[in-house]
Amino acid sequence: MKFNRRYFVKSSLGAGVLATTQGCLSAAATHKTTITQLDKAAAAPILKLRSVKSPVKIASVELLRGGRNYFVRTTSTDGAVGVAVTNGRAAYLYPILQQLIIPYFVGKDARDLESLIDGVYLYRSNYKLSGVALWCPVAWVEFSILDLLGKMEGKPVGELLGGVINREIPFYAASGNRNTTPQQEVEVLKKSIEKDGAKAVKFKVGGRMSNNADSMPGRTEGLIRIVRKALGDNITIYADANGSYDCRKGTEIGKLMQDHGIDMFEEPCPLDHLEATKCVADALTIPISGGEQETSLRRFRWMVHNNAVQVVQPDLHYNGGFIRAIRVARMAAEAGMTVIPHMSGGGVGYVDVLHFASCTPNIGAFHEYKGGLAKTGPWYDPPLRVKNGAINVPAGPGLGITDAADILRDAKPVE
Numbered sequence: 001m002k003f004n005r006r007y008f009v010k011s012s013l014g015a016g017v018l019a020t021t022q023g024c025l026s027a028a029a030t031h032k033t034t035i036t037q038l039d040k041a042a043a044a045p046i047l048k049l050r051s052v053k054s055p056v057k058i059a060s061v062e063l064l065r066g067g068r069n070y071f072v073r074t075t076s077t078d079g080a081v082g083v084a085v086t087n088g089r090a091a092y093l094y095p096i097l098q099q100l101i102i103p104y105f106v107g108k109d110a111r112d113l114e115s116l117i118d119g120v121y122l123y124r125s126n127y128k129l130s131g132v133a134l135w136c137p138v139a140w141v142e143f144s145i146l147d148l149l150g151k152m153e154g155k156p157v158g159e160l161l162g163g164v165i166n167r168e169i170p171f172y173a174a175s176g177n178r179n180t181t182p183q184q185e186v187e188v189l190k191k192s193i194e195k196d197g198a199k200a201v202k203f204k205v206g207g208r209m210s211n212n213a214d215s216m217p218g219r220t221e222g223l224i225r226i227v228r229k230a231l232g233d234n235i236t237i238y239a240d241a242n243g244s245y246d247c248r249k250g251t252e253i254g255k256l257m258q259d260h261g262i263d264m265f266e267e268p269c270p271l272d273h274l275e276a277t278k279c280v281a282d283a284l285t286i287p288i289s290g291g292e293q294e295t296s297l298r299r300f301r302w303m304v305h306n307n308a309v310q311v312v313q314p315d316l317h318y319n320g321g322f323i324r325a326i327r328v329a330r331m332a333a334e335a336g337m338t339v340i341p342h343m344s345g346g347g348v349g350y351v352d353v354l355h356f357a358s359c360t361p362n363i364g365a366f367h368e369y370k371g372g373l374a375k376t377g378p379w380y381d382p383p384l385r386v387k388n389g390a391i392n393v394p395a396g397p398g399l400g401i402t403d404a405a406d407i408l409r410d411a412k413p414v415e
Helices: 035-043 090-105 110-129 132-153 182-196 219-231 247-259 274-283 297-305 322-334 346-358 373-379
Strands: 058-066 069-076 081-085 168-174 200-204 236-240 264-266 288-290 367-369 390-392
Touching: 035 297, 035 322, 058 090, 058 132, 069 090, 069 132, 081 132, 090 110, 090 132, 110 132, 110 322, 132 322, 168 182, 168 346, 168 367, 182 200, 182 219, 200 219, 219 236, 219 247, 247 264, 247 274, 274 288, 274 297, 297 322, 322 346, 346 367, 346 373, 346 390
Parallel strands: 168 200, 200 236, 236 264, 264 288
Antiparallel strands: 058 069, 069 081, 168 390
């Protein structure tokens, strides 16, 4: 199974892939889409509210903790409530949320959410903190406001963000192992496929930001050489280096992947080594993916404009929420690229990805799922289920949580 290196776009989720191009892209192809075109695509309005005509003034935004989960609850002056689940970083980022993010949103009109996401960047010089520590708290507030607005509209967030076009999202089974032998890892992947019916898998290579070192001698090369034969031709296979390599080594590993039928090479070089990532991409014919740690829309624009990656991977938490991720997706679409969001949302992070994938036209074929459905699936309307390697998108209003009051019953404010 081979993917077109430049146009890694499906006609629909799970559809057949395009033929592989030969050789590297020319400089003309790299800059086919102009900066002006990318900026215009990103700037187009996103939020669509049809029935909410009057101002929705935000009265309060609170951080709550219930068990191992952290929640953000937004309440309007009229009593409307939105609830979202954070990722685990709330345990230590809550002072930024409470001191620098929440005060900006209180008193504002929730209908102005797009401009509020831009405005909070300037509030109290928040741009000086720009990074995951800033944009995660912004994302959590945005999620809760979208939940509130979705409940007022009586529609899932996908309808508010452009319209639901996908109601079931195929997933890949993700293995985070780096301490397995190649044969052990193949068995792990096989069990994941058998358990959930996944049609795609992802495994780890390299040592993780390791300056070309492997997690154990020969593991990466050994695994790449056996995994396609072991899993067969009907399974899509991704490999993730987590920034393990420089250009030379990344290219070497990437060419080995090409020779052995790996379908996508994720984050070959360290997250901020954009030129090195482009160097690897220019040398290979399989798609390079990246951007999971990225928090700058301008750096995303550079990546797209310079074809440094062919699959763009904004994280819905790290990059500041749905609206900013959609801006990235629109730039990618303008350049003929696919989006496969990274998942950092912990136990319910896959639900954020489900909503994003439901309304993104240039979404990739498979998305990350690490389990957890048994614990959180019943929270949603309808209950989430795994069937034939896919998960249904929550169809209830907002983020789809059926009874937020019940989930928050034992939750306490974080001081």
